[in-house]
Every structure is written in structure tokens, then in C-alpha cells.
Amino acid sequence: MINIIVFCILILGAIIMTFPFYYMFITSLKETGYIFTVPPQLIPKPATFQNYITVWKEADFARYFINSVTITLPAIILNVLLSTLTAYGFARYNFPGKETFFSLLIATLAVPGLLLIIPQFDIVSKIRWLMDNKITLILTGGIGGIAFNAFFLRGFFEAMPVEYEESAELDGANAWQRFIYIVFPQALPSVGALTIMSFLGIWDDYFWPSLILTSKNNWTLPIGIMTFKGQFSVQWNVLFAGTMISLAPVLVVYVLFQKYFIQSVSEGGLKL
Known part of the structure; x- marks a missing residue:
């Protein structure tokens, strides 16, 4: 039982630690108009790689x-x-x-x-x-x-x-x-x-x-x-x-x- 509790705590800690990176990634796939939507989109719709193209070529x-x-x-x-x-x-x-x-x-x-x-x-x-x-x-x-x-x-x-x-x-x-x-x-x-x-x-x-x-x-x-x-x-x-x-x-x-x-x-x- 103690091992299960420790395992759940570790999983929760891992989610808390990785969520900012996940949010940063999905934001990089969003168009400008969808960044500050309420509630925030956890899965970008529509997703686009145009931001990466803009960064790599134009910037x-x-x-x-x-x-x-x-x-x-x-x-x-x-x-x-x-x-x-x-x-x-x-x-x-x-x-x-x-x-x-x-x-x-x-x-x-x-x-x-x-x-x-x-x-x-x-x-x-x-x-x-x-x-x-x-x-x-x-x-x-x-x-x-x-x-x-x-x-x-x-x-x-x-x-x-x-x-x-x-x-x-x-x-x-x-x-x-x-x-x-x-x-x-x-x-x-x-x-x-x-x-x-x-x-x-x-x-x-x-x-x-x-x-x-x-x-x-x-x-x-x-x-x-x-x-x-x-x-x-x-x-x-x-x-x-x-x-x-x-x-x-x-x-x-x-x-x-x-x-x-x-x-x-x-x-x-x-x-x-």
C-alpha cells in the first residue's frame, strides 16, 4: 500500500514538472488568436507548424x-x-x-x-x-x-x-x-x-x-x-x-x- 502511495506521488510530481514543457510545446503549435482562449486549449485546434517555419527561415x-x-x-x-x-x-x-x-x-x-x-x-x-x-x-x-x-x-x-x-x-x-x-x-x-x-x-x-x-x-x-x-x-x-x-x-x-x-x-x- 505504501509503495502504491509513493508511486502515485511520484507520478503526480512528474506530471507537475513536465506540464510547463507540454504547455510550451502546444502553444508553439497554436495560431496567435488561440493562445489566450478561456478555457485554455490543452490540445491545439487547429495545430500548425507555421511558427517553426517562421522562426527557422524568417527569423x-x-x-x-x-x-x-x-x-x-x-x-x-x-x-x-x-x-x-x-x-x-x-x-x-x-x-x-x-x-x-x-x-x-x-x-x-x-x-x-x-x-x-x-x-x-x-x-x-x-x-x-x-x-x-x-x-x-x-x-x-x-x-x-x-x-x-x-x-x-x-x-x-x-x-x-x-x-x-x-x-x-x-x-x-x-x-x-x-x-x-x-x-x-x-x-x-x-x-x-x-x-x-x-x-x-x-x-x-x-x-x-x-x-x-x-x-x-x-x-x-x-x-x-x-x-x-x-x-x-x-x-x-x-x-x-x-x-x-x-x-x-x-x-x-x-x-x-x-x-x-x-x-x-x-x-x-x-x-x-
Whole structure:
């Protein structure tokens, strides 16, 4: 009986959590005149994909989508590479001041990210070619969050048996070969979870790209979505269509890496 009650509560919670996404989706299929009907339509009649066509072609979302992809993918690769190497270095190698450096790295987590926006923008604005340049976002996205990522990954690396690496070292494998062929494959669950978190942070970022990207040709999806919000009105159906397009890659990334994310969380729970 208790299991049935818990199951019903979980189902109710899932419905409450997913309903806003469902309502956003059906609104993206509505014509303008049917958005604010009373009672609201939970099934759009008539349903139309014209909003998606308008967003993709007329609002230039194809360009924004490509811009987001060309910024996000290199930034994620750089972020995951630097984060894993940093965490592995602190987990496996002993050097003077190791724990002090790591403590200082973790201490940076206490600084709110918004406080760093002003000095970062001041530095970028003084180097003119960095303004309105996608490379700037790739670099800042690639190095952003390394402190938390290193803290997140260090425990996984320390928990790995070191005997495999020692055996490979005796067979002549250097440090890079041990990391790439032995350590990294074992860390795939934690790296998969890190990839999801990094992707969400870079893909959905609006504030920092809006400061750097001044040219419309370089805008990303979050900036493009905000163009549908006027001073006195909002095109909700078109805005939600653009939002659904922006959400699609997020769902794809989660589906591809969900098994690693779930495995990472379950392993972390067992270690605790």
C-alpha cells in the first residue's frame, strides 16, 4: 500500500514538472488568436507548424543554431579536456603545495560568477579582436567552471585502482598513454555527467554572449529568442517555437549521455 502511495506521488510530481514543457510545446503549435482562449486549449485546434517555419527561415534561427553549435562543441571539448587533466593531476601526482593550490582553486567557487563579468568584459574590450568573436566564447566557455569540475572529478580518479596504471607504466606507457587508454575510459560515467552539465551551461548562456556578440550574424539561440520579446507585447507562440528548437539539442545530449549520468550519480551515492 505504501509503495502504491509513493508511486502515485511520484507520478503526480512528474506530471507537475513536465506540464510547463507540454504547455510550451502546444502553444508553439497554436495560431496567435488561440493562445489566450478561456478555457485554455490543452490540445491545439487547429495545430500548425507555421511558427517553426517562421522562426527557422524568417527569423534567421538557422544561422543562430549554427552559431550556437560552432561555439558549444569546441568549448565543451576544451572544458572536458582541461577539467579531466586538472582533476587527474591533483588525484595522481604529488607536488609541493598540492593541497594549498587545490584549496585555492576550490575557494574560487565562493565568488559569484556575476562578479567576474565586469573584469572579464574589461579585459576583452581592451583587446578589440576579441569583441564580437566566437573564439572568445569558446575560450571562456572552455575554461569556465574548471574549479567545480576538478572538485567533481578528483574523487572519481582517486577511487580508481592505481595498479592498472602501474602495470601499463612497466610496459612502457607514458603518462599521456596511461591517461587516454586506461584512466579516461574508466572515468566515462563522470565525464558523461560533466559533459551534460557543461553543455547546459554553455548552450543556454545568454548574458555573457549578449555582451560579446554585437553583430547579428554572430548571435546565438538565446539571444535570438529574446528578439521575440517586444517592448509592449510578446509573440508567445513564435517565442515558444524558438525555445523548443533550442531545447532539442539538450534532449539529444541527455539521451546520449544519460546512462553515464545515472551511473555517475549512483556510484557517487554508493561511495557516500
